[in-house]
Structures are given as structure tokens and as C-alpha cells.
Amino acid sequence: MTATPAPALSAVSGQFESIFGSAPDGVWQAPGRVNLIGEHTDYNEGFVLPFAIDKAAKVAVRLRGDSCVRLLSTFGKQGLVETETTTLAPGSAKGWTKYPLGVVWALGQLGLDVPGFDLLMDSDVPLGAGLSSSHAIECAVIMALNDLTGAGLGLEDMVLATQRAENDFVGAPTGIMDQSASLRGSKGHAVFLDCRNQSVQLIPFDPREAGLVLLVIDTKVSHSHADGGYASRRESCEVGAQVLGVTALRDVGIGDLEEASGLLDSATFRRVRHIVTENDRVLQTVERLTTDGPAHIGLLLDASHASMRDDFEISCPELDLAVETSRAHGAIGARMTGGGFGGSAIALTPVGHEQEVRDAVVRAFAAAGFTTPDVFPVTPAAGAARLA
Ligand code: GAF
Numbered sequence: 055m056t057a058t059p060a061p062a063l064s065a066v067s068g069q070f071e072s073i074f075g076s077a078p079d080g081v082w083q084a085p086g087r088v089n090l091i092g093e094h095t096d097y098n099e100g101f102v103l104p105f106a107i108d109k110a111a112k113v114a115v116r117l118r119g120d121s122c123v124r125l126l127s128t129f130g131k132q133g134l135v136e137t138e139t140t141t142l143a144p145g146s147a148k149g150w151t152k153y154p155l156g157v158v159w160a161l162g163q164l165g166l167d168v169p170g171f172d173l174l175m176d177s178d179v180p181l182g183a184g185l186s187s188s189h190a191i192e193c194a195v196i197m198a199l200n201d202l203t204g205a206g207l208g209l210e211d212m213v214l215a216t217q218r219a220e221n222d223f224v225g226a227p228t229g230i231m232d233q234s235a236s237l238r239g240s241k242g243h244a245v246f247l248d249c250r251n252q253s254v255q256l257i258p259f260d261p262r263e264a265g266l267v268l269l270v271i272d273t274k275v276s277h278s279h280a281d282g283g284y285a286s287r288r289e290s291c292e293v294g295a296q297v298l299g300v301t302a303l304r305d306v307g308i309g310d311l312e313e314a315s316g317l318l319d320s321a322t323f324r325r326v327r328h329i330v331t332e333n334d335r336v337l338q339t340v341e342r343l344t345t346d347g348p349a350h351i352g353l354l355l356d357a358s359h360a361s362m363r364d365d366f367e368i369s370c371p372e373l374d375l376a377v378e379t380s381r382a383h384g385a386i387g388a389r390m391t392g393g394g395f396g397g398s399a400i401a402l403t404p405v406g407h408e409q410e411v412r413d414a415v416v417r418a419f420a421a422a423g424f425t426t427p428d429v430f431p432v433t434p435a436a437g438a439a440r441l442a
Pocket residue numbers: 089092093094095096097228229230231232279392393394
């Protein structure tokens with residue numbers, strides 16, 4: 055007996071069938087992510103601690119017998135986009151289609167001959183909120199194409215291929231954190247990733263069990279990692295590593311900072327100090343979660359935010375206000391999450407205080423003349439998977 059499909063799943067499958075004329079070969083899902091701590095450490099070969107969230111992109115896909123690709127999303131104004139696998143090149147795609155087409159292009163760069171396909175995409179990961187909606191699409195698509203073509207890629211290969219899609223096709227010089235969280239996430243866990251060798255340890259992280267809720271505050275300040283801010287931070291880190299004579303800033307310890315301050319200009323030193331102290335905070339957070347639980351990581355989240363605001367300079371007034379207000383109204387720790395310059399903050403909040411934090415943040419934003427933020431809870435969820 056076949057189980058009754060979940061409503062969302064049967065909806066995307068049914069919509070695919072009515073648009074493209076027959077049922078998809080399958081449906082795949084990949085979640086967005088929240089980074090608990092460890093920001094901009096991934097491309098410095100350091101440590102990160104993200105988790106997959108309970109919001110995901112779904113793709114229904116059917117392979118075709120030719121090289122035509124037809125793409126449609128359930129939202130947005132882009133309509134049906136039709137192209138050829140053979141003509142893809144960086145800069146050739148627009149809007150959300152950059153992400154699936156970037157994956158096809160990256161697989162082509164690996165020597166894989168991806169056939170044409172029809173694809174319908176649906177997602178409830180908020181767009182431009184710093185929750186990695188783009189990687190969720192890329193991860194769902196690469197899983198689908200890997201399964202359907204029998205390409206035999208492992209999770210680590212898929213992480214690198216989606217990074218290539220982002221870096222070289224989309225033009226965002228990002229690291230490997232977001233796709234690792236989406237592909238390797240696990241319900242009730244954070245993904246402790248060593249970005250030097252992609253080794254992963256799943257760390258139990260269930261805020262509810264500890265009487266807490268993890269609130270996301272989407273500031274509605276949209277950002278793009280293809281803009282200059284992200285790249286310029288990455289460049290500063292590379293300069294810092296070069297001057298200090300290390301392969302990557304991962305190799306600089308807290309004890310080396312005093313000497314580093316004499317070798318680097320003040321801005322580069324502060325960028326380096328953020329990475330070095332942030333790596334240490336990730337390790338401390340893992341230790342605290344493992345020994346004492348989520349109620350004991352609040353001050354580390356706060357310190358991470360201060361370091362991003364003052365040393366790495368990637369916060370913005372909306373993020374700072376979200377963090378300060380949620381802390382003043384009961385959150386035990388708060389920080390911006392993701393690449394910065396906008397997007398979302400997170401606030402670890404005792405159960406029962408969610409409404410107070412939400413109301414206070416909305417009021418503070420109104421008083422400052424900022425756009426009304428979205429405030430909602432997320433829970434650590436499973437990573438990407440085939441649904442049907
Ligand atoms: C973005 C990037 F995609 C990640 O690779 C990471 O660098 C993050 O910003 C900052 O920690 O989400």
C-alpha cells in the first residue's frame with residue numbers, strides 16, 4: 055500500500071503534472087539554515103556550527119530526452135524559463151534560475167553530461183533573509199540530478215559542486231557552510247563542521263528540551279553575497295593570512311594575536327581578530343552544548359555579535375537593534391546570523407517570552423523608522439532528502 059503523500063508534496067507533484075503534462079520522476083527537498091555560531095570562518099578553513107531549519111525548498115523534476123531545461127517556480131514573476139544545458143555560462147541566468155542552472159553548469163565542469171529536464175520549484179525559506187534560500191534550491195537540485203542521472207556524487211562532492219555554482223556561476227565568493235548544513239543537517243542537531251577537511255560531528259541541539267526557543271528576526275534588509283562587502287572581508291582575511299605567513303587564518307591562535315597586531319594595519323588586524331576569536335567561540339559553544347546544554351551558550355552568542363559589529367564590521371543598525379532589543383526583553387543570547395550587511399538575527403529565548411521579544415522588536419523597529427521585521431521560531435531539522 056502506498057502512503058498518502060503529505061499535502062505540500064502532493065501539491066508540488068500535482069502542480070508539476072498539470073504544468074508539464076505528466077508526473078515528475080521524483081520530488082526532493084533541501085532546507086535553509088541558521089548558523090548558530092562561526093561566521094566567516096568557513097573560507098578561513100575554520101569551524102562553523104549551523105543547523106538545517108524546518109523551512110525548505112522542494113523541487114519536482116523529470117528528465118527529458120533532449121538538452122532543453124524548463125524551470126518554473128510557484129511564486130515570483132519570472133514565469134517559465136526555457137534554456138539549453140549546452141549554452142550555460144556564468145552571467146547567462148537571471149533571478150532564482152541562477153541556482154538550478156549554476157548546479158547544471160558546475161556538474162558540466164566536473165565532466166558530467168546532465169540531460170535536459172523540467173523542474174518546478176516551491177520554497178518556504180524566506181528570500182533574501184540570510185537563511186540560505188539559494189543554497190536550499192541548489193542542494194535540492196543537485197540531489198535530484200545526482201539521483202536521476204546516477205552520477206554517484208557523495209555529500210562532500212555535492213558541497214564542492216554547489217560552492218562552485220555559487221562562486222563561479224552566480225558570482226558570490228562564499229564558503230561551504232550553507233550547503234553543508236542543508237545537505238548534512240539532522241533533526242535536533244547542529245552540524246559542527248571543520249571546513250579544512252569537511253569532517254562533521256552532529257551536536258545535539260534541541261532548544262525546546264532546554265525550555266528555549268530559537269527566534270529568527272528577519273530585518274527585511276536584503277543583502278547579496280555577490281555585492282562587494284562579503285568579498286572585501288574575504289580579501290582582508292587572505293591578506294592577513296599572507297602577512298602572518300599561514301595557509302589560512304585557522305592556523306592563527308588567540309595567543310598569536312598580540313604579535314599579529316604589530317604586523318597588520320588596524321582594519322586587517324580587527325578582521326583577523328574576529329576570525330581567530332570566532333573559531334574559539336565555536337569550539338567553546340560545542341563544549342558548552344555537549345556538557346551543559348543550550349541554556350549555557352547565550353554569552354557566546356552575544357560575544358560573537360559584538361565581534362561582527364566591532365571587528366568584522368558586517369552588522370547594520372537593524373541587526374544591532376534586533377539583538378539589543380531581544381536581549382533587553384528576555385533573550386539569553388542573540389546575534390546576527392549569516393554573511394551580514396542585512397538578513398536575520400537570532401535570539402535564544404526562554405519559552406513563554408517569545409511574544410514579549412517579538413512585540414518589543416517590532417515596536418523598536420517602528421520607533422526607529424525601520425521596516426517591520428518578521429519574527430518566527432525555527433527548529434533544527436533534517437537535511438536534504440528525496441521525498442518521492
Ligand atoms: C554566507 C556564505 F554563504 C557562507 O559561506 C558563510 O561565509 C557565511 O556567509 C558567513 O559565515 O552565508
